[in-house]
Each structure stands twice: as structure tokens, then as C-alpha cells.
Amino acid sequence: MKSKTLLFSLLTLLGLTVGFEAEAQFGSLFQKAKDKAAQKASEAIDKKTASTSSSSSSTSSGAPKSSKIIINSGFDFVPGDTVLFSEDFASLPVGASTKALKTNGSATIVSVNTESGKWLSLADHATYKFSKQIFYPKHFTVEFDILTAADKISDIYPVNFGFVTDNSVRDYISSGGAYVQLKYYNNDDVSINSEFVSKYLNSNFDLTTFTNRKMHVSMVVDGDRLVVYLDQTKLADTMAFLPTTAKNLYISGPMQYQNGAKAMVSNFVIKGFKKV
Template sequence: MKHKQLLLSLLTIAGLVTGFNANAQFGSLLQKAKDKAAQKASDAFDKKTSSPSSSSSSSSSTSGAPKSNKVIINSGFDFVSGDTVLFSEDFSNIPVGSSAKTFKTNGSATIVSVGGESGKWLALADNATYKFTKQLFYPKHFTVEFDILAAADKISDIYPVNFGFVTDNSVRDYISSGGAYVALKYYNNDDVSINSEFLSKYLNSTFDLTTFTNRKMHVSLVVDGDRMVVYLDQTKLADTMAFMPTTAKNLYISAPMQYKNGSKVLVSNFRIMGFKKV
């Protein structure tokens, strides 16, 4: 009897141990399955968040976020050239190395060509002022256009270029500043002033001149009675009173007082236009 009871107890213990091991193995398998499913879910989520569609969804979801308070102003380009030619000169008929006959100066007026730029150019000598050889009689309303090319290693190697209108057509002396004029202060990199000595008016403006190193810049002017509008490469810098009602006008360009490191300023493609009377 004792042997039977002992055998029965051993069998019972063996059964419990077997059941425990089976349950342990089953639990281990179940945990592995859970871990594997969790890993797949994680991989799927990572793939979804890194996909383009998710990126666009993310960007669209943030599009409603507050935007920058910076205001971007676009003034447009409202310049309108006249419809009647008063003067035109691109130096195309003048041999390179010759002097421009349509301009007079207290310096030299040599015509040159420029590598990488089409057409011919008038090279401005230092401390020289340029005016038209034949005096023009401007109407009340007219436009002026021409190109400026600043050739330099650094734009700051060029001292100011001035252009505008004075009352006489003489080139006896160099005009460092005079009348109603625009001053391109290349040596300051981004400094332009629009001044009128007729009205004792001086306006300072910021315009990045460094971006026009070895690249032409188009100048557009509108004169309408006593007002002058100034554009540099389609950027309007001034629209202001510049003349007295009876002020005589003669266009001039004054070269830099000083060049450094072989720099040079050239001009071309002049066009003065009037407007037909309606």
C-alpha cells in the first residue's frame, strides 16, 4: 500500500511538472508571437512616416500653423518708355579704339568691346564728365534709358558714378555732383542717393550694387515736368520733385573720381524718347 501511494504521488508530481513545462513553453511561444507582431507594427509605422505621402500629409497638417510676420512687398515695374525717338546711340557704327563722336568730354571717349557682353561700349575715363555733342531740347515729358557695366574684381574698387541733369551743356570741368542727379556709390557696395541741388533735396536709398559686378545694369529715368522717377534694373528708387518749373535740362554722366585695381565703368545703349501729343 505504501508503495502504491508513493508511486501515485510520483505520478502526480510528474504530471504537474509536465503541465507546468507545457504551459511555460506555450507562454514563451505566445510572448514571441506578441513581440514579432509588435515589431511588424513598428516597422510598418516607420515606413509610413518616411514615405512621400506621409511627408506631404505632415506638411499639409502643419500648413495651418502661424506664418512669419515678414511682409514681402512687390512694387512692380511701371516704367513706360516714350514713343518718339529723340536720341539713340549704341556705338555699333564706331570702330573699337575710336572716339565717340556723339559725346563730348573733358577726358577721353574711347569705344571698346567687352568679352562676354554683346555690342560696343564707351569707356569712362576717371575724372571725366560726358554730355551729348549736340544739345538736345527736351520736351516736358520724356524718358532716358542706358546700360552701365562696372568691370572690377570688387565693386568697392570703383568710386562714385553720377548721372543726371544740369542747366548747361558744357564739359569744361568735371562735375562731381550737380543739378538733379543719381549717385552710384559703388565703394559702399549698396549705397545710392537721388539728389536735387535745384531744390536742396537729398534722398538716400539702399540698392545692392555688388550683384552688378561685371554685369550690366539698366537705368531708366522718367522726367515729367518738375518730377523725376529713377529705376535701376527695374527697381524704383525714387519718384520725387527734382526740378524747378523753368529748369533747363542737359543730361550728363560723370565717371568715377578714382579707379582701383584695374576697374572700369562703361556705358552704352542710350535711348531718349519723347511722347506724342494727344
């Protein structure tokens, strides 16, 4: 009897042990299956996230950063090939007067610490013309630099340059003939006018960016037409002269300066074109 009882106990213990081992193996297999399924789900999510991120990045990089249109009109100025007149005042000492230009005011040569070369300081209520009469051909170009010194550009009121029929400096020319008016006091206002043909054009051009630095002026005269560029920006290409209009270049200093401001000019080059 005791033997049967002992045998039953051993069989029961063996069954429990086998059951536990089977359950453990099944549990291990089930856990592995769960881990594998979780890994696949994670990989699927990662792929979707990467695809979305790539699509978003592509759209962002492919789209323009701004909807503003930038217009480039180029710089088509072509100077003449034959020098008619040039003057940069390099041979004159600071404080001297120049004989190359005549004026109804003063014509003092100065230097500045921020720009190389010598400059003609424009006096207020003074007009300047070349001392030597220049006989301009039908087609010619004019170039020179304007340099301002000011706490703010609106302290200059204004600077004019252009062409009139005579070469006299008896009077101050506040406006006359075919001329460009730099209205520094308005910060961004330039007018190109011709009293010969009654034409008056206004342009917006930021003059504040030329406070305490030079601005290059380029002009083309071709028969009755006048083309004006300020620092490579074309502001006018228009009829400004009659067929018989005589031309003499002039520059007029401001009607007034404020707070010690000053305008200066230099680097004049006038060129014609050889006949073909």
C-alpha cells in the same frame, strides 16, 4: 504482492507522464499568451511613435523656415513709345571716338570679353553730353547701361548722371542739377539729389554685386518729378525740377580710378510719349 507493487509503479509513471504533458501544454499556452501581449504592446508603441513623428513632420513642414519678411515692390517702369535718341556704338570700330557725345575729356569706344556690344569708356574728370541738342517733352524716359571693370568696386570714385540746364561741356560736373551719384567707393551708397529744389536723398544699394558686370539704369521724367531705377530697383520717385527747368542729360566719369578700374556706358535709349 509483486503484482500490486508493479501496478502501483505503472500508475505512478502514468500520472507523472500526464502531469508533464499537461504542464508542457500549459507552459506552451502561457508562452503564446506572453508573446501575443508583447506583440500588442510593441504595435501600440510603434503607432504612438509614428503619430509623434507625423505630427513633428507636419509642424516642421507647415512652419516657415525663416521669420524674415521678403518685400517685393515690383518693377513698374514703362518706357515711352516714341524714340527720341538711341546709341549703342555698334557701328564704330574699337578705339574710335564717338560723334554722338561730346566731352571735355576723351570718348574712346571699347569692347570687353564678358559683355557683347561696344562701350564708351568714361575718362576720369570728364563729363559727357549729347552732341545734338535734344528737346525733351514734358514726359519722357531714359535708359542706358553702366559696366564696371575692377578688382573691387571701391576702386571707382564715383559716377554721376542726371540733368542740368545747359548742354555745355566746358567744365567737369562732379555734381549738379538733378542727379544720381553712384558712390562705388562706399560699396552700397547711392544718392539722388536735386539742386533745383534743394532735395537730397540717400539710399542703400549694393553696388558690389555689379563689379565686372553691367547695371541697367531707367529714369522717368514727368513734369517736375524724377523716378530712378537701378537694375529694376526703384530708388527715388520725387519732385526734382521746377516747372521751367530746362533739361540736358549728362554723365560724369569718376574723379579718380584706382588699380586699373574702369567704368563704361552704352545702350542709350530716350523715348517720349505720344499725345493722346
